[in-house]
Amino acid sequence: MNFDFSSEDRMIQEQVRRFLSEQSPLSRHRSVMEGQSLQASEVWRGLADLGLQGTAIPEAYGGVGAGYLPLCLVAQELGGVLAAVPFSSSVYLATEAITCFGSTEQKERYLPKLASGEWVGTLAVSEGPQAPSPTNLTVTRSGNTVSGKKLVVPHGLVADFAIVLVASDAGTDLVLAGLEGVECSAVEIVDPTIAAATIDFAQTHCESLGEPGDGWAMLETVQHRAAVLYAFEQIGGAEQALNMAVAYAKERFAFGRPIGSFQSLKHMMADMYVALKLAESNAYYAAWALQNHASDLHLAAATARVSATQAFQLCARDNIQVHGGMGFTWAFDCHLFYRRSNYLALALGGLNEWENKLVDALPSAVA
Template identity: 35%
Template sequence: MFTEEQLELRKTVAQLLNKRADAAALRRTLESGEAFDRGLWEVLCQQVGVAALAIPEEFGGFGATVVEQHLVLEELGAALTPSPMFGSVVLAAQAILASGNTEACERLLPGIAEGSSIAALCWVGPEGRWRSKDVACTASGRDADGFTVSGTAHYVLDGAHADVLIVAASVEGEDGAIALFEVDPSAGGVTRRALPTMDLTRPMSVVEFASAPAVRLTVGDASAALERVRDIAIVALSAEQVGAAARCLQITVDYSKERVQFGRAIGSFQALKHRMADLYFLVETARSASYAAVHSLGEGLPSAAADAAVAKAYCSEAFNAVAGDAIQLHGGIAITWEHDAHLFFKRAHGSSQLFGQPEQYLEEMESFAGLHT
């Protein structure tokens, strides 16, 4: 399914993360109070070019596809690496591209592609529905006089340290039309605060806008653009989930070979063999769902939205199951801060809620099925 170049890219990222982003390095980052390791991010961007992969060449990127980006995210997920890859490169950069605003793309995307600039997408309210019409902010004004945005955006990935904010807002006087706006985070009327999160490896923030000056990026209604961004995001999330689930299972299998009980390694007991075989099946079927979704997305297939919904629902449930069983199979040590199992468990639950709960996507799959009957 993948070319030699794509597999080599994944191998390169995996080797770099093994050297620079092991469990000890992750804990140092979490304990430092920083959102991510800026030195590691610089290496990933400058030496590997991870942020430039899915950005077109005319906007400072490599002009690759979402497939290459997918493989990188799978490795970042396996290491639970905190980075601006998801919030800035996947969400915000794809929103800028989806806006169709060439001037904004030429001005904003090169910095994101080289990793020197971080962008954040401000979209949803406290309910976290992540639907195109459920935006947290409103905009008022006119093209001739300029716009302002007001409202409070929740669950903003990389929002507290972003250099530019992309805001989805309903435009007053335009019959509920949704538009994308660019806001300078240092402008008057913008307040940012970090959110306490269960998953410490995924920093989020609340961003409040009080008549903050904004530049409109889109013409007409941007709902379709937001739907496209969400599909890209949930497929990218599935890559992280698969990578993390596979690593979590490997850690559990390795432990089962070392932990001795009743004179035998616990991995030799038939009941645990069956249990881990079931987890392996879950990981591999989740991987298949994730790869199918990114293929559909990359090829622009009619089934892309439905495949993305399948990946979101299935990969969320699979990762939750693997992480939950890893806690049990590790016994008492798994619930201690010193062991890494709890980090995977928290990432699993946090990711399953991000962009909407799996149940929401099951409902959407039913609607997709209705359209094709």
């Protein structure tokens, strides 16, 4: 037994941290937020130069084949700087879906280009204000074409292709569709740095991913695996939000003393730390479960997801509170974390949905 990452994994993390601290400061995130560019494309290319998009992709398909443990730590670092790159959609979702369910021919066609960062993929699931379910999908497939509107496709504005959840004669399917020539329009969401799109498919050419009819089950598998990686992004964000709060509380004086010496604020930050620590430990276990195909992966992933969502939401929210009025200004960075925490909380379905998945995965009670 050994419950920590190896020094090799930590070295990769350190390398990514150095790169991001130089190339992806919050000011870069802000320029994306304020519309100066769709994404931080030079950061995306820099990550590709380090081979990071292909961290877990097998060498046979152009990746590094280093597995999921280092990828988890990469996610944590990206989460900490709120990197404005399509890493989560392309690596945690699209790459995972193709790795798990693609045919050999599809893997050969897609994975090398995903590994090199030349292609960006995304997953198109959501269709509107209502959470998607196997029975309420309006985007449909007919033979080799897909039609209908997906609302809020993360990184849809910069993606080369999408894996689309559709209703079909077989029930639900996942299909691969190239986005060239497809109508993609920007949609404003709480976090403006994820290049969210409305995609209007109009008899767009598509091909099956996996077996028709298995769409919903495949989606669940992909989401559970991605949940582990998203959890590490959330932890990275939570950690930075807590660091910001602590740093501010040490330097800001009121009533003749640093505000961090007041117990009401100390206890708030202690609770942020506790939430973060629990989430981190659950994410560690889930990382191991993901890497080792553990039989309790679904439970571990749902647990990591619930804890990480709770931790980032709490830390981002109370970071603003510690900053007081300044924390509610556009100029301070607190809202960047608050925005991102809300995006990540919903990116794979909300907390309530994951609480249900967790309870479904619990082994029966020992009465």
